[in-house]
Structures are given as structure tokens and as C-alpha cells.
Amino acid sequence: MKNYTSFNSSIQEKELFSYYCALCGALVIVTNASLEKMPLRSSDNAIVIDRKESFCKLYMRKSNSAYIKRKNGLEQQFRWRCECGVLIGYQAISFEESERLAEIKEDSEEIKLKNKAFLYILNDAIVLNMHSSSLIQRLSEYVKTGK
Numbered sequence: 001m002k003n004y005t006s007f008n009s010s011i012q013e014k015e016l017f018s019y020y021c022a023l024c025g026a027l028v029i030v031t032n033a034s035l036e037k038m039p040l041r042s043s044d045n046a047i048v049i050d051r052k053e054s055f056c057k058l059y060m061r062k063s064n065s066a067y068i069k070r071k072n073g074l075e076q077q078f079r080w081r082c083e084c085g086v087l088i089g090y091q092a093i094s095f096e097e098s099e100r101l102a103e104i105k106e107d108s109e110e111i112k113l114k115n116k117a118f119l120y121i122l123n124d125a126i127v128l129n130m131h132s133s134s135l136i137q138r139l140s141e142y143v144k145t146g147k
């Protein structure tokens with residue numbers, strides 16, 4: 001397919017955005033995609049990042065896989081967690097497979113078009129400003145009030 005184009009201008013911005021764990025404030029993802037503008041998955045409202053289209057640097061650890069019951073059957077999720085343990089997101093293919101795709105996607109049209117290279121980020125698991133995280137808000141509250 002030669003006329004493969006992206007219609008989503010928000011993911012072609014050169015600016016990078018940093019997102020932080022909503023609980024502890026640790027950096028979890030740096031991406032050129034403005035996640036506020038990304039589509040949401042209808043089944044669970046997760047933010048959908050197309051890794052074929054977007055640069056993503058993940059500062060999360062690979063975690064367990066789990067099966068989630070959906071309307072049309074079981075779905076396997078390979079999960080990403082913040083260093084603090086909070087579940088941040090998941091992908092539908094194994095970590096090994098996504099790493100292999102990342103290595104060869106530059107020169108393989110077939111891989112580019114493969115329809116599974118998505119990263120799903122739980123909507124309320126990340127914040128754009130680390131000061132919005134629960135822990136840092138709690139700490140600043142403590143510094144102000146001593147409680």
C-alpha cells in the first residue's frame with residue numbers, strides 16, 4: 001500500500017510531552033503524541049497510542065499478562081506498570097513481539113500496516129504535571145498545613 005498516510009495531525013507534532021504516574025509522580029512516558037487528543041478505546045476508555053505513528057519512550061516496567069472479559073470474548077493484556085507498582089497501561093501483543101516490531105518497522109511496509117501495535121494507557125493513571133499526582137499533592141498539603 002503506497003498511499004499510506006496519517007490523517008491525524010496531532011501525532012505529527014515535533015514537540016514532546018511528558019506524562020507522570022498519577023499516584024507517585026514518576027515519569028512514565030515521553031511521547032510526541034498529545035495524549036489528550038488521542039482516541040479512546042470504547043471498551044474501557046483507555047487512551048490509544050498507535051506506536052507505528054508516534055514516538056514513545058516508556059519509563060515503565062513490563063509486568064504480568066492478564067485476561068480481561070470483553071463482550072466478544074477474552075482479551076489478553078500485557079501490562080505496563082509504574083516503578084511504584086501502579087498499572088499504567090497495556091498492549092495486546094507480547095513484549096517480545098512489540099520489541100521485534102520496533103526493530104524492523106523502519107523498512108518493512110508489512111509490519112507498518114500490522115494492526116496491533118497499539119499501546120493503551122489507562123485514562124486516570126497518568127497526569128501531565130507531576131504536581132498533580134496524589135503523592136506530591138499530599139506532600140505539599142503536608143508542608144503547608146502540617147497535616
Ligand SMILES: [Zn+2]
Nearest residue numbers: 021024082084
Ligand atoms: Zn507511580
